[in-house]
Amino acid sequence: MQHSFFNTSHTMNPSQRSLSGSSQSPRSPSSSQPFLSVSVTDPVKLGNGVQAYISYRVITKTNFPEYQGPEKIVIRRYSDFVWLRDRLFEKYKGIFIPPLPEKSAVEKFRFSAEFIEMRRLALDIFVNRIASHHELQQSEDLRLFLQAEEETMERLRSHENGIFKKKPSDFMQIFKDVQSKVSDVVLGKEKPVEESDLEYEKLKNYIFELENHLAEAQKHAYRLVKRHRELGQSLSDFGKAVKLLGATEGNTLGKAFSELGMKSEALSVKLQNEAQQLLINFEEPLKDYVRAVQSIKATIAERAIAFRRHCELSETMKLKEINLDKLMLIRSDKVGEAEYEYNQLKAESEQATKTFEMIVRLMNEEIGRFQEQKTIDMGIAFHEFAKGQARLANGIADAWRSLIPKLEACSPSHRINQ
DSSP states (O other): OOBOTTOOSOOOOGGGOOTTSOOOSOOOOOTTSOOEEEEEEEEEEESOGGGOEEEEEEEEEEOOTTSSSSEEEEEEEHHHHHHHHHHHHHHOTTSOOOOOOOOOOOHHHHTOHHHHHHHHHHHHHHHHHHHHBTTGGGOHHHHHHHHSOHHHHHHHHHTOOOGGGSOTTOHHHHHHHHHHHTTSOBTTBOOOOOOOOHHHHHHHHHHHHHHHHHHHHHHHHHHHHHHHHHHHHHHHHHHHHHHHHHHHSOHHHHHHHHHHHHHHHHHHHHHHHHHHHHIIIIIHHHHHHHHHHHHHHHHHHHHHHHHHHHHHHHHHHHHHHHHHHHHHHTTOTTHHHHHHHHHHHHHHHHHHHHHHHHHHHHHHHHHHHHHHHHHHHHHHHHHHHHHHHHHHHHHHHHHHHHHHHHHHHTOHHHHHHO
């Protein structure tokens, strides 16, 4: 069975829903079916000051014969996940490599409980997307990541100089660099080397627009989470103040104020809980898809590089062929050398053409899976959002409604009307 870029192969209860709506908890698979499931758990802070970092326990369960056994537990840090992402990006051209969560540059947020948990969830999703991808799951680098000892991983990391090492926080720089390069002069001709495929142009425009719209939606989702939290805090403060006010009053009025304060504090907790659910089930999936689109743009950049090389080598080969024909015509003693160079270049050109065609084929497959899974994941995210808002609104309305009779009993106008 082929899994989509964004799907994983686990089952879970609703409270364990992943950032993109996919499942993340290890399943209990039938031993007759091939399976590979991974859990990223137990984040622990190690070190002090600028050297401090978070380590994670990565638990792998599988019946793949190339793995060391049915279960393996290793300790990994964020830079190990970066190493895996870089290696896959270098080796699997045309495949949308799952995105990693950002590395916070703000010290006060780096080790907050919420940031650590959100990152743990995102890393869990990242590695499970790879483990469930029909090609990426066969990667030797994935097996190393899931099984190698810490010393081995440290040694591997120290030898890497991946594309993302230049600017780890700027995925878009890759795309901008390529956009500049594809317009350079090629072989002395004022001719930009770009694909002239109308459908591909539509795809690129769609990806640009999708990123903008997702980023805008995520920005407002962030504001919604913030507003819920601020309102929750305000209700908590209000509840405490009203309870103190009630304590100074007696009889019915004091009791009513006390109940109003308790209701306010209870609603504060409800709002804070709903804000957390909104963060996990709505804001984070949107942010996750912004990162995913940036991964697609990195693949688009690689396709542009491959196309440029394919064109350059084809053009150079034509010039070499013309030169070889001239040498053969005049029976030059340089024919042998020129023929060798031509054959070498021809082999390179054919390989470049195959690489480009492979990237095109894989991208077509990947974009289809991406579109299909995006529809599912966004449907889940917005459904969870609507359900949460309805649940919150009903809870708030019920809480205030239950107080109305008691507050009315304290109102002079109410007593007069009676």
